[in-house]
Amino acid sequence: MGGDENGAQDAAALARSIEHGRWLFAQSCTFMLGVAGLGQLPDTSLPEIAFAGRSNVGKSSLINALTARNTLARTSNTPGRTRELNFFRLGGKDTALRLVDLPGYGYARISRDTVERWTQLLRAYLAGRPNLKRVCVLIDSRHGVKETDHEIMTMLDETAVSYQVVLTKFDKLSASEQAAIHDTVVGQIRRHVAAHPEVIVTSSEDGTGIAELRAKIAAFAPRSV
Numbered sequence: 001m002g003g004d005e006n007g008a009q010d011a012a013a014l015a016r017s018i019e020h021g022r023w024l025f026a027q028s029c030t031f032m033l034g035v036a037g038l039g040q041l042p043d044t045s046l047p048e049i050a051f052a053g054r055s056n057v058g059k060s061s062l063i064n065a066l067t068a069r070n071t072l073a074r075t076s077n078t079p080g081r082t083r084e085l086n087f088f089r090l091g092g093k094d095t096a097l098r099l100v101d102l103p104g105y106g107y108a109r110i111s112r113d114t115v116e117r118w119t120q121l122l123r124a125y126l127a128g129r130p131n132l133k134r135v136c137v138l139i140d141s142r143h144g145v146k147e148t149d150h151e152i153m154t155m156l157d158e159t160a161v162s163y164q165v166v167l168t169k170f171d172k173l174s175a176s177e178q179a180a181i182h183d184t185v186v187g188q189i190r191r192h193v194a195a196h197p198e199v200i201v202t203s204s205e206d207g208t209g210i211a212e213l214r215a216k217i218a219a220f221a222p223r224s225v
Contacts, residue, residue, distance in 0.1 A: 017215040022211065023218075024091055024095065025068065025090065027091045028091070031088055032089050032098070034084035034086050038121065038125070042087060046096055048129065052136070052137050053105075053137060054139075054146065054148060057104065058204055059101055062138065065204040065210050066099075067088075085121070085122075086101040088100075095223060097221045099217075100132075102122060127159040134220065135156060135162070138168050141167045141201070142172055150188075150192075153195060156194050157195075164196040164200065166213065167185065168202055168203070169203060170202060170203045171205055200213050
């Protein structure tokens with residue numbers, strides 16, 4: 001009987017968190033600014049959730065899917081288009097947080113000087129942002145974890161920033177491929193000390209995992225009293 005009660009409580013808690021996420025992401029969400037240098041960063045009054053990933057991993061598409069706004073974050077078939085830290089404000093006066101779209105990494109045609117400048121900006125942001133609550137590290141399900149992904153995760157380990165791996169484009173795989181890549185990635189992130197052990201699977205096209213990721217993010221938003 002106790003197990004049934006605990007299961008019912010867990011299910012109810014999950015339902016509440018899903019609903020809270022749905023409610024939060026139904027609030028207003030607006031682009032604030034693009035930041036190319038630390039001096040341009042907004043104040044630290046709101047919690048921030050950042051999105052990192054290789055170029056063309058689907059960051060803009062995922063942000064658009066989370067907020068149910070098709071044009072909030074610009075999408076492009078040209079890798080490396082996001083060249084700034086783009087800040088979005090989500091929620092009302094007492095329940096707001098910021099979403100931060102970080103520049104894509106791992107695109108070979110970008111100049112070395114540009115990559116170095118982005119890397120310095122990213123490391124400085126990660127190391128010195130006390131209101132940064134979590135980074136979602138996006139991995140393309142079709143390609144798995146690449147060396148550049150391990151590099152960004154190592155940077156997050158070193159700066160002691162909590163992060164969660166999010167598999168994108170999960171709908172592009174067969175059921176057997178989905179199970180295999182999920183298990184592989186779970187095993188790979190065990191060596192990264194700042195990684196959340198749960199891997200979230202998502203698809204911006206069919207909605208897989210969107211409600212669950214909203215709930216995870218909404219848990220960091222202030223709740224009105």
